[in-house]
Amino acid sequence: MEEPSADEIYAAFEEKVKRTIYIDNLSHQVTETVLKNALNQFGNVTKVQFIPTFFTPCNVYAALVEMESVKQAEEIIQDMGDSTLMISGMPRPVRAQKAKMEMFDDRPKKHHKKIACYWMDPSHQNFDAVNKIKNLTKKHAAEVAYLMELQLAEEEMLHNQQSETLKANFKKYELIDGVQTDGTLKHLAARYGTQLDDY
Amino acid sequence: MEVQLCDSFTYGGVKYMLYDSVYMYNGDLGEPHVGKLTKIWELPDKTKKVEVRWFFRPEEISNWLGDTKTLDNELFFSTGEGLGLANINSLDAIICPCNVVCLSEDNRNPQPSDEQLKAADFVFYRTFDVQSYAVLDKLDDEVGGLESIFTHSNFGFLNLVWFSFSFNRTPTGSDKFNDQPFKKFRSDKKPLVSVNNPKVSKFCGTTEDQKNRMVAEKVTSDKRLKKRRDDGSFDQPFKEFRPDKKPLINVNNPKASESCGTTENQMKSIVTAKVTSYDLEGSKLKKRDDGSFKVPDNKMGINMNLRDMVALAKEKSKSRIYLDIHGNKNDHNNKEDKEEESGECIKKLSMNTSLKLYALSSGIGKKNAYQEFVVSPTPNAVSKNMPWEYRLRKAYDQGAAILLLNVDPEYNSGEVEDIIWHAFKEKCDAKILQHNLVSNPHYAQALLLLETKEAAHKVLTKLDKGCLMLSNGSQIFMPLVGTPCPPISTKRNSKFFGHLTFDKARFKNQHEDEAVSTSHYPQPNTIEYDLAMEWCLLQLKSAIWWEKFHEEKGKQYSTILR
Numbered sequence: 001m002e003e004p005s006a007d008e009i010y011a012a013f014e015e016k017v018k019r020t021i022y023i024d025n026l027s028h029q030v031t032e033t034v035l036k037n038a039l040n041q042f043g044n045v046t047k048v049q050f051i052p053t054f055f056t057p058c059n060v061y062a063a064l065v066e067m068e069s070v071k072q073a074e075e076i077i078q079d080m081g082d083s084t085l086m087i088s089g090m091p092r093p094v095r096a097q098k099a100k101m102e103m104f105d106d107r108p109k110k111h112h113k114k115i116a117c118y119w120m121d122p123s124h125q126n127f128d129a130v131n132k133i134k135n136l137t138k139k140h141a142a143e144v145a146y147l148m149e150l151q152l153a154e155e156e157m158l159h160n161q162q163s164e165t166l167k168a169n170f171k172k173y174e175l176i177d178g179v180q181t182d183g184t185l186k187h188l189a190a191r192y193g194t195q196l197d198d199y
Numbered sequence: 200m201e202v203q204l205c206d207s208f209t210y211g212g213v214k215y216m217l218y219d220s221v222y223m224y225n226g227d228l229g230e231p232h233v234g235k236l237t238k239i240w241e242l243p244d245k246t247k248k249v250e251v252r253w254f255f256r257p258e259e260i261s262n263w264l265g266d267t268k269t270l271d272n273e274l275f276f277s278t279g280e281g282l283g284l285a286n287i288n289s290l291d292a293i294i295c296p297c298n299v300v301c302l303s304e305d306n307r308n309p310q311p312s313d314e315q316l317k318a319a320d321f322v323f324y325r326t327f328d329v330q331s332y333a334v335l336d337k338l339d340d341e342v343g344g345l346e347s348i349f350t351h352s353n354f355g356f357l358n359l360v361w362f363s364f365s366f367n368r369t370p371t372g373s374d375k376f377n378d379q380p381f382k383k384f385r386s387d388k389k390p391l392v393s394v395n396n397p398k399v400s401k402f403c404g405t406t407e408d409q410k411n412r413m414v415a416e417k418v419t420s421d422k423r424l425k426k427r428r429d430d431g432s433f434d435q436p437f438k439e440f441r442p443d444k445k446p447l448i449n450v451n452n453p454k455a456s457e458s459c460g461t462t463e464n465q466m467k468s469i470v471t472a473k474v475t476s477y478d479l480e481g482s483k484l485k486k487r488d489d490g491s492f493k494v495p496d497n498k499m500g501i502n503m504n505l506r507d508m509v510a511l512a513k514e515k516s517k518s519r520i521y522l523d524i525h526g527n528k529n530d531h532n533n534k535e536d537k538e539e540e541s542g543e544c545i546k547k548l549s550m551n552t553s554l555k556l557y558a559l560s561s562g563i564g565k566k567n568a569y570q571e572f573v574v575s576p577t578p579n580a581v582s583k584n585m586p587w588e589y590r591l592r593k594a595y596d597q598g599a600a601i602l603l604l605n606v607d608p609e610y611n612s613g614e615v616e617d618i619i620w621h622a623f624k625e626k627c628d629a630k631i632l633q634h635n636l637v638s639n640p641h642y643a644q645a646l647l648l649l650e651t652k653e654a655a656h657k658v659l660t661k662l663d664k665g666c667l668m669l670s671n672g673s674q675i676f677m678p679l680v681g682t683p684c685p686p687i688s689t690k691r692n693s694k695f696f697g698h699l700t701f702d703k704a705r706f707k708n709q710h711e712d713e714a715v716s717t718s719h720y721p722q723p724n725t726i727e728y729d730l731a732m733e734w735c736l737l738q739l740k741s742a743i744w745w746e747k748f749h750e751e752k753g754k755q756y757s758t759i760l761r
Contacts, residue, residue, distance in 0.1 A: 024635060025738060027695050051633045054591060054646070060635045061695065083720050084731040091721070091730035092698055095738050102634035102643055107611040117618055120666040120678070130666045130678045132759050137604050137680040140752050144639070147748055151741055152696075158737055159696035162730050166699055169726055 009108040013101075018070045019046075020099035021077055024062035030087055038087050039065055042079065043072030051103065064099055073098075091162070205239040208247050210290045215239075220299040220321075223251060224292050230256075230589060233274055233297050233321060237285060251292075252285040253277045254299065255327050263332045274299060274321045278335065279328035299323060587630060594628075594648035599655040600684035601647040605677055606631065607669065608643040615645050622667055625654045639749055641756075646684065659683065699730075 023035070032048045039045050047066040067073040077096045079085075084093035101107060120130060179185045189196045207216045215221065217239055222231040234251035241247050254274035257264060277284045300311045300319035316322065326335045594600040606615060615629040628648040634640075649655040659681055661667075666678040721727040 022635075025734075027698055051635055052588065053635070054588070054632075062635045084728070084735060085720055086727075086731065091727045092696070092734045093731045093738075100634060102608045102638070102640075105612070105631060105633050107631075117622060117667060117669045117679075119622070120668050122665070127666065129759055130668070133756065134663075134666070134678050134680045136755060136759065138682060140639070140755075141604050141682070143748075143752075147745070151744075154737065154741075155696040158733060159699075162733065163699055166726065166730070 006108065013104075013108050015070075016066060017099050017101050017104065019068070019073050020064050020066045020104075021073050022062060022064055022097045022099040022103055023080075023094050024060055024097075025092060025095045026061045026063060026087060027092075028061055030061075030063075034087060035063055035065060038085070039067070039076065042076045044068040064103060201243050203241045205241055205247070208239055208249075208290070210293060211295070213296060215293070215296065220254070220297045221251070222294040222297045223288065224294055231294055231586070233299065234285075235276070235299070247290055248287055249290065249293070250285050250287050253283065254321070254323060260327050260332075260334070263327070264334060267334065270322060272319070272321045273325075274323045275325050275327040275334065276323050277329055278326040279330035281330050283329040297321065590628060590648055591646065595684055595686075598652040598683075599649045601649065601655050601658060601681045602684050603645040603647060604680045604682065605642040606645045606679070607677075608634075608641070610643070610645075612645070615647070618669065619647060619658065623654075623658050623661060625649055625658060627654075639752065641749070641753055647681070655683070 021039075026035075032050070035048050036045045044067065045065055046068055047064075049064045049066075051060075051062045051064060053060060067076065077098060080094070080096040085096075086093050120127060124130075186196065205217075207214060209215070215236060217236055220233060220235050223234050225232050233254040233256075235254065236249050237252045238250035239247060240249075254276055256274060257269040260275060298318060298320045300315055300322050301308050302311065302316075302322050302324035304310075304324075311319070324336075327333070328335055591600060603615070610618075610631065612629045612631050615631065616627055619625055619627050619629065627650070630646050630648075632638075632644045632646060634643065638644075647655075647658070649658065662679055662681045669677060669679050721731060
């Protein structure tokens with residue numbers, strides 16, 4: 001069996017990327033079947049792969065869903081952008097985007113690339129600058145972690161706020177409902193001489 | 200329909216007997232299940248099925264354990280009837296054999312020796328009844344009809360013939376992955392081979408004499424073994440055993456060849472030769488549990504077994520020993536990962552010849568023998584067939600995991616492994632972390648699982664002190680930065696905000712339950728919709744601030760580069 005050339009593999013991979021949707025803002029309880037069923041309404045799902053995040057506090061729970069055709073993928077992304085799809089819970093909607101190559105962990109090699117690396121001599125003129133870059137990179141990583149935490153804090157705030165709103169609304173409805181069932185409403189209506197619509 | 204019951208089967212190059220314990224797949228990233236094969240049968244279309252009776256991990260039955268203490272590597276055998284006792288699976292759900300030792304003091308159970316205990320992956324002496332959800336201490340009369348498990352769960356070391364590393368393992372029963380550096384037992388000058396079977400010692404005489412190495416060699420058509428040791432005693436032992444002088448496995452460990460003689464590196468080239476699984480008479484030694492092997496019919500007994508042996512050695516010595524199992528073995532590679540690996544090996548070969556290295560390349564020159572191949576799955580071997588998360592956790596626990604912060608996003612994991620190999624002479628397991636929307640678009644991060652803590656430390660200090668410049672051919676060089684791996688999250692402590700539920704049972708009806716577990720688009724006139732809009736707003740904001748953030752970072756880099 002002939003092995004496909006590296007180019008072909010790469011091209012196939014690129015095509016796969018185009019067919020794949022990146023979905024995040026998923027709840028941790030979403031499983032592969034749930035996701036599959038959710039998106040099967042809009043097209044044919046060939047594969048679902050969750051993107052693992054290994055470190056706290058990165059809370060981004062995302063998945064790559066591969067669809068049958070590029071068109072299906074694009075349509076779904078558009079639909080999800082226009083309206084809000086909710087999976088396994090509400091009201092936080094999921095977010096869909098086009099998948100990018102870096103999101104896959106099984107990328108084939110670009111074979112024509114040569115990887116060159118060397119150890120820089122400490123007496124090189126740019127050694128200091130290079131060290132600065134290294135420190136900067138580490139700093140960035142820390143900053144990313146911090147930003148992630150901030151984001152989580154925001155999400156938490158919104159969640160709590162919405163929870164309050166929801167509870168308040170719920171109480172209101174309950175109140176009205178209660179009043180209806182136990183007859184107070186009818187009573188009051190009679191008192192005030194207003195008509196109560198029959199439903 | 201003719202269905203035949205069998206006693207054993209071979210899968211993935213490994214022979215499994217009835218009542219063997221095995222690891223079973225549990226999704227891609229989950230901790231594997233452990234089960235006992237209680238029935239094997241073959242269908243008319245030649246496919247095989249196994250009935251697997253489960254062992255429960257303590258965390259799986261934590262609700263019913265109460266206050267009882269459990270050992271670190273304790274499992275509970277399932278008893279009773281009903282859901283959760285056992286399942287029927289096809290063979291591809293099996294990962295690899297697992298060594299489960301029965302500690303029960305039941306008199307039907309031969310008590311395990313200390314060595315057996317140390318070698319075990321897991322132990323069990325209690326059962327969990329799936330009907331009554333009770334933890335039972337005593338093994339019933341029949342233990343669910345499996346009296347025969349007693350004779351099998353501890354295959355006697357009497358029947359088993361193998362070499363083992365006889366180094367000091369730390370005493371705790373649960374310490375499966377010994378963290379000791381190899382220097383330790385190297386300097387003890389303990390003979391690496393301790394033969395338990397007199398029969399074998401006879402014909403393995405030479406190997407016993409050998410100091411610390413045993414290598415199974417295989418001369419493939421395309422590769423010749425490199426002589427790894429100065430005293431050249433590598434080649435000796437196996438040629439003695441095999442009359443037709445066809446060594447089977449090429450332990451191609453270029454690391455050893457280039458190593459500057461540090462004991463650490465030397466140790467890594469050691470393979471325990473569990474050669475003795477075939478003795479002179481060529482009689483078959485049955486594979487009982489995971490330690491013993493069944494010698495296949497062909498006279499090249501070593502064929503698959505060396506893989507196992509090596510892998511067992513791996514788990515014992517915790518070194519990553521790479522075997523080139525080309526040629527003879529490719530037909531045993533029926534696990535996809537391994538296919539990928541060998542494919543990758545080929546690619547690596549071609550890549551390696553184009554790698555330019557300066558300064559560190561003492562003798563690397565013709566790097567054409569870097570073959571990496573992980574042996575077939577066996578107990579405890581953190582082979583590439585174990586799910587990545589599992590391996591990561593193990594490495595993290597040992598302190599051997601590194602996070603690389605700025606890998607070129609166009610690399611893939613194999614290339615990263617090569618780079619590390621060439622720069623540091625350390626073999627590693629690399630994985631490029633997948634990007635999500637908050638990842639830095641300019642760079643990728645990669646996780647490196649090195650073999651030992653020392654290796655990780657060495658890599659980190661070197662990266663810190665010096666500057667390893669990498670480029671991808673576009674002439675922009677960036678220094679590689681590595682940090683020790685940050686704490687790994689578990690699913691349990693991640694929070695997710697945004698899903699609200701109603702408390703009142705009243706509002707929950709059948710419909711709503713279903714709705715929550717699936718997906719839907721809310722109608723615009725509902726509260727849901729409004730709340731959802733708020734979340735959309737937050738998501739958009741979030742996307743924007745991450746974008747800005749990464750832009751800033753990019754700018755900072757470019758100012759320095761000027």
